[in-house]
Amino acid sequence: MDCNAARELLPFYFDDELDRATSRNLETHLDGCADCAATLIELDALRRTLREHAPRYAAPQALRERLQSLLPKPLAAQPRRMPRRWLAIAASWLLAFAIGGATVALLRPQGAHDEDQLARDLFSSHWRALAATSPVDVISTDRHTVKPWFAGKVAQAPVVQDFAEQGFALLGGRIDYVGSERIAVLAYRHGQHLIDVFVLPQTNAAAIGRHVQRLGYSIDPVSLGGQPAACVSDMDEAERSRFAGLLGEARQ
Amino acid sequence: MTTSQAAVGDLALRHLDAAYSLGRWLLGNEHDAADAVHDAFLRAARSADSYAGGNGRAWWLAIVRNCCLAKLAVRGKDRRNIAIDQVTTAQGQDAADALLAHSDVEEPESHVDDAQRRSRVARYLQDLPAEFRETLILREIEELSYREIADVLQTPIGTVMSRLARGRAMLQRALNPTYPEETKRGL
Numbered sequence: 001m002d003c004n005a006a007r008e009l010l011p012f013y014f015d016d017e018l019d020r021a022t023s024r025n026l027e028t029h030l031d032g033c034a035d036c037a038a039t040l041i042e043l044d045a046l047r048r049t050l051r052e053h054a055p056r057y058a059a060p061q062a063l064r065e066r067l068q069s070l071l072p073k074p075l076a077a078q079p080r081r082m083p084r085r086w087l088a089i090a091a092s093w094l095l096a097f098a099i100g101g102a103t104v105a106l107l108r109p110q111g112a113h114d115e116d117q118l119a120r121d122l123f124s125s126h127w128r129a130l131a132a133t134s135p136v137d138v139i140s141t142d143r144h145t146v147k148p149w150f151a152g153k154v155a156q157a158p159v160v161q162d163f164a165e166q167g168f169a170l171l172g173g174r175i176d177y178v179g180s181e182r183i184a185v186l187a188y189r190h191g192q193h194l195i196d197v198f199v200l201p202q203t204n205a206a207a208i209g210r211h212v213q214r215l216g217y218s219i220d221p222v223s224l225g226g227q228p229a230a231c232v233s234d235m236d237e238a239e240r241s242r243f244a245g246l247l248g249e250a251r252q
Numbered sequence: 253m254t255t256s257q258a259a260v261g262d263l264a265l266r267h268l269d270a271a272y273s274l275g276r277w278l279l280g281n282e283h284d285a286a287d288a289v290h291d292a293f294l295r296a297a298r299s300a301d302s303y304a305g306g307n308g309r310a311w312w313l314a315i316v317r318n319c320c321l322a323k324l325a326v327r328g329k330d331r332r333n334i335a336i337d338q339v340t341t342a343q344g345q346d347a348a349d350a351l352l353a354h355s356d357v358e359e360p361e362s363h364v365d366d367a368q369r370r371s372r373v374a375r376y377l378q379d380l381p382a383e384f385r386e387t388l389i390l391r392e393i394e395e396l397s398y399r400e401i402a403d404v405l406q407t408p409i410g411t412v413m414s415r416l417a418r419g420r421a422m423l424q425r426a427l428n429p430t431y432p433e434e435t436k437r438g439l
Binding site: 051066 | 258261262264265268269270271272273276277282285286289290293297369370372373374377391392394397398413416417420424427
């Protein structure tokens with residue numbers, strides 16, 4: 001790339017409007033050309049001057065309030081349009097669909113809500129891990145690399161054991177959020193299946209009391225060497241219960 | 253208000269500072285800016301049903317800008333305040349050259365304190381022909397992409413690029429008289 005071409009592209013590069021390949025070519029040129037680099041610095045200086053000295057005006061509070069008053073009131077303040085009973089039924093249906101267990105939802109609405117929230121957090125963490133380049137933040141070489149990594153990062157360090165010999169290889173660990181709590185996650189691989197074991201804080205442990213299934217993935221409450229935990233995977237039932245058995249016997 | 257009007261209202265309130273700031277820079281004073289934004293809010297609510305999705309912020313700022321232009325057209329007193337659409341690029345350039353000619357006699361950078369510098373920068377920006385000023389504001393201060401700016405200004409994206417390049421060069425020359433004369437860069 002020569003200087004003429006570079007000069008034409010510089011503003012687009014500066015404004016983030018250049019594709020990656022061309023950007024890289026331009027960067028190579030900039031590395032070797034002080035003149036073009038200086039032009040880029042001038043563009044940046046101008047931007048900083050403008051942001052510093054020609055600030056964005058904030059809308060006056062009076063204007064904001066005036067416009068706000070033209071908007072409809074928040075839902076809570078509006079009169080109910082639907083009969084209450086109808087609403088209650090609709091809500092319980094929603095709840096029932098959401099967790100896939102209608103009876104439980106109707107009998108224990110509050111508990112069901114907690115379970116639903118927790119299940120959603122666990123599933124989404126698992127799906128994120130599946131989509132990510134790596135499902136773990138610390139890679140296991142043996143359990144002595146994984147366990148110390150958690151120290152100081154989560155309230156409760158997990159029991160870590162590799163079950164490679166039994167067909168469940170420990171991949172490593174990561175940290176994730178359940179609600180507002182940071183918890184430890186252990187990732188295992190079994191054949192093509194990725195398995196996440198979430199170490200649950202005591203406050204949440206009771207919320208997952210049974211098997212929950214969604215889109216072919218399941219959550220099973222397990223004991224990780226005595227710690228309450230939840231296991232998320234797409235394995236079939238026999239494999240899940242075999243793995244749960246191994247986790248239950250895990251020892252430090 | 254219908255649901256779509258409420259949604260548009262929310263959208264407008266979320267980008268109220270951007271709207272007001274644009275109005276303030278286009279119209280030059282607080283009162284007119286607030287008025288124009290208020291008009292825009294009502295107009296946006298009226299055309300809520302015609303909003304077909306896409307970039308909400310650009311759609312809303314386009315309405316704000318149109319309301320500002322309407323105000324400018326009514327005002328239309330001096331040259332600087334002619335509606336933007338009536339200023340051809342050539343005229344804009346003349347105006348800019350006339351304005352920027354004064355900058356050579358400004359004090360050297362190091363002698364001006366912060367407040368002076370601030371008012372100087374604001375004045376130069378305010379003195380730029382509106383078409384360049386609004387493009388610079390949307391890009392450098394509101395951080396819109398070329399596509400979004402083109403949507404707000406209802407111009408082709410190539411026009412956005414050339415106005416941005418010209419506007420930057422003018423401002424750089426005004427702020428720094430030793431900045432080389434605008435070179436033709438094929439834009």
